[in-house]
Amino acid sequence: MALPFDRVALIGIGLIGSSLARVIRRDSPRTRIVACARRAETLAAVRRLEIADETTDDPAAAADGADLVVVATPLSAYAGIARAIAPTLMDGAILTDVGSVKEAAIRDLSPAVRAGVHLVPGHPVAGTEHSGPEAGFAEMFRDRRCILTPLPDADREAVAKVTALWQTAGMKVVEMPAEHHDRVLAMTSHLPHLIAYTIVGTATALGDDLKSEVIAFSAGGFRDFTRIAASDPVMWRDIFLNNREAVLDVIQRFSEDLTALQRAIRRGEGETLEAWFTRTRAIRRSIIEAKQA
């Protein structure tokens, strides 16, 4: 089924943007795709991969004439992009994004939204630890969730069209308020990434001899953290800076719990440990049942 878009501007064409381009290519070949990136190498890769009809480094030119504009850059670029595209966004255009913090996305994109332009903030919860247009693939979104956080007065037709876009990608689409999204993702995504970055950093600070052994024996659990801690540094810097309060809250909860387990280890309280570890197993089963494993 073709998508209800004639011209889609993808501003930012990394892992997520290029995966979405592949979905549109596959399922809606008559939709014209404009890819916008700052770096010439990125645009050269997009041309080599043949996942866009046009490439440009100018967001205003990309947005010009597009009925759907998808911002898929790190969050720190949003405000500048909003300023750049405001004059060229056409009447009836839908402006959406894929960012991991929705209150900040709304704050930074809103200046581009005049009457007749429809903002539908979105977050496809999918990804890998790889970055850049070469790393994308259309199936990345399959069976994952996409969260839309439209404002209460959002245009429902615009929301339906963005919903259709992500459903075409194979996602289950849900809506929730931006503030709620940011609290949930602080726990399920932002804290896990921060923890992984922390522990891998802790290991790199060990002496050189121990460090090479950490790499050799990483199969004991550590390597799963290194995969997460290989995620894009700029994207993650922006997430933490833009979801500060919610992230600090879950760090605090986590630290209290870690201190409790540390205390149980120091005191040799085996029952406390076993009870805790048994409880966490149940969560894994819930995730498997929810088909998110």
Added chain:
Amino acid sequence: MALPFDRVALIGIGLIGSSLARVIRRDSPRTRIVACARRAETLAAVRRLEIADETTDDPAAAADGADLVVVATPLSAYAGIARAIAPTLMDGAILTDVGSVKEAAIRDLSPAVRAGVHLVPGHPVAGTEHSGPEAGFAEMFRDRRCILTPLPDADREAVAKVTALWQTAGMKVVEMPAEHHDRVLAMTSHLPHLIAYTIVGTATALGDDLKSEVIAFSAGGFRDFTRIAASDPVMWRDIFLNNREAVLDVIQRFSEDLTALQRAIRRGEGETLEAWFTRTRAIRRSIIEAKQA
């Protein structure tokens, strides 16, 4: 190539023990395998799976006449097993184990080691989050590392035979002192597991509404932690209780690093975050180059 063992006693036949049984079955079919477990259901599963020639719930009977005895239970069972098998271990028998803490393994198994019995402590660094004999598979050890921690006066022929066993399973075998093993694994395995148990516990302590959303949106990073936090509770309780000092040391280092990142987030220090996250990416590349990814 047949293994240099006529009769192998596997005391404990969960994920690791049953995987080893499958390796021996596959590559040394004339070696007789005796499986020992406390629970009747476990022994019934072993018979159903046809991965042992004999089953028993009596460690002394299992060890009787065995030229190789492999202890593959949680660490808390070691001392009792050592007491039980001491009278039946035959002259020339090799006693080894697969436990994750080697100083404790040596401490608890040594009482069974009289002159003519050879202790070769071992740790195949491999596994999954699943438990029990059904979860095992012969290929689990392939291309992973196995660490042996023989004492300085160990019988080299016995060490060579245990080395051959794990090489048959596809492992790269290295030797190091037990104390050093325990420090390395505290970082690469014990701390990652504790962190995963902690964060999954932190999530389960959220209100019910938020909890179901944590499950639905776990693909953002959380689900990798839930996999690790589904590991066997008793096995992990015993690891933390038996590697206490080394684990408490790495928890302390980790907590200091987390506090530093927390502070950077609170103060909005983007450069600190980006520099940290860029550094951790390099470790991932090293692990991929070491073919441990």
